[in-house]
Amino acid sequence: MMREAPDAVFTALADPTRRRVLRLVAERGPTSATLLEREMPVTRQAIVKHLVVLSRAGLVTGQRTGQEVRYGLVREPLDEASEWIAEVGSRWDERLARLRQVVLDQKPERS
Amino acid sequence: MMREAPDAVFTALADPTRRRVLRLVAERGPTSATLLEREMPVTRQAIVKHLVVLSRAGLVTGQRTGQEVRYGLVREPLDEASEWIAEVGSRWDERLARLRQVVLDQKPERS
DNA sequence: GCTGCGTGCAACTATCGAGTTGCAGCTTAT
């Protein structure tokens, strides 16, 4: 199986500033770019760009209310990424287990 | 809490080619750059660079045996990344839960 | 109307990073 890795998600998570934005959205709840600007050392424009990237990756969704746009978090892609990581880790462990098995099997039926 | 995100790990996971390298290492077990080259559409040098990045992130370790260097996977940083992701997700859920609680609390003791 | 606040688009800079090619050095076996 091993569903192909969601490229956009990992790319989105790569940038520290973007991770901070994501974290703030998760903690504060639906937030606007202008609000986020006050808690970060970069321009609103920069934050907007990050939100666009996060949005394309499906990690957040924007909802317009009046004149401001509030962004909320979406868990699914996040969970998929987490799952991909876990699967790589388990592949390694499976290999180790299989190897150990081979070693153990040699003892009983040694020539 | 929320331990600061391991920057190097997420940076390492951002590149598709690098993820493929990591995956191959996990599946094949300790592997050399030259072996990996045969399964990928890029130069050995490119793979070496990726292995260096993965190594700096602590995701793999190289072990020299004679003239070749075999790289194996290391789970810990991988798990940390997975944990970071999970924590962001749960922050969001906690917020939702807290919000729901507020709504529920309003009913019994409404003025 | 005008003022304020929030969003959206565009152009520009500058840095980073993925990939290549070329060459040198070290092991192993013939």
Place this chain on the structure above:
DNA sequence: ATAAGCTGCAACTCGATAGTTGCACGCAGC
């Protein structure tokens, strides 16, 4: 010793992207 195979270093190209500044548009309230 010499040939073959694997590693390591260096220089270079080229595209992507994080961040900035500047300006225009739209919705609110006085």
